[in-house]
Amino acid sequence: MSITVGWYLGLSVVLFSIGAVGVLVRRNVLIMFMCVELMLNAANLAFVSFARTLHDIGGQVLVFFVLVVAAAEVVVGLGIVVAIFRRRASANADDLHLMKG
């Protein structure tokens, strides 16, 4: 028998925490996006662990949907970053404190 589900979920929690620290600490918008990807991957890992433990394919289907949402989020987010960069020439989140573009 393989590793118990608790280890996978613990790893998922730690991965999510590292991603959350990255979003809170870093100032570069692109790296903040990558940290959001880390958090989504932690959620995916938890979903697959539950799918195996509960003998249920639904968890894996949900990972599929998370992948789609992550792809859509990255496409729109990077589009916004490019649009902002065209105006301000900066990818720093602290520079974006004005509503006026």
Added chain:
Amino acid sequence: MTAVFLDLVATAKPTLPDVAVFAVAAAIILAGAVGVVVARNPVHSALMLVMTLFGVAVMFVLQQASFLAAVQVIVYAGAIVVLFLFVIMFLGVDREEDIAKEPLRGQRPLAVALVLLGLTGLLLLGQVSKWTTGQSSVSGSNTGAPNVNLLGKALYTTYLFPFEATSALLIIAVVGAVVLARRPPATGSDGGSGEIAGTTGVVDGAPADADPTIPADATAAATTTATGTEDAGVDA
């Protein structure tokens, strides 16, 4: 039934290869994640992200989710990270960033403390309560047939409506990205070149934007021919 199964999982001893693969993959995942957060260069962050994504794919294989492991490598490591790298290179923000500078005083220790608090809370919660409860195999078993067959059947029967909704989401994302990446029709004085760049897309518009000294007719020629675009980019 569920309780019996959970007890069975809890009491069975994991074999040595399982433990070894789990430990190595977990180390890769955590090292990559820390690397994403602490790397100064965004390109290094993206490569560390690839490392973490491969580790997660190994975890998927370890839990009999082989199709998702393949999708993870192809879509995440293959497409999303390449998109990240493309934008990093396109914007030219691949220079080192001074991460020692702290714009908001005390924000960084506060963030780490807050996340550590949440982390310990979650882990304690996992210690005192059951990780998994509830009925098993609600939406179909995940064993008994090849992984792809089970996933496809669930996706096209039980989860058909969410699946169609994701297709709508992807269409909306594509339209949104095109609208966002388009240049506004009239930006400043060089309306002519801006219009041409707006119709040809964001990549062709970059050299014209980078060097305003290029005359408008030269920019127009550059955006109409592919080789001209490369020449203008080299000049800029």
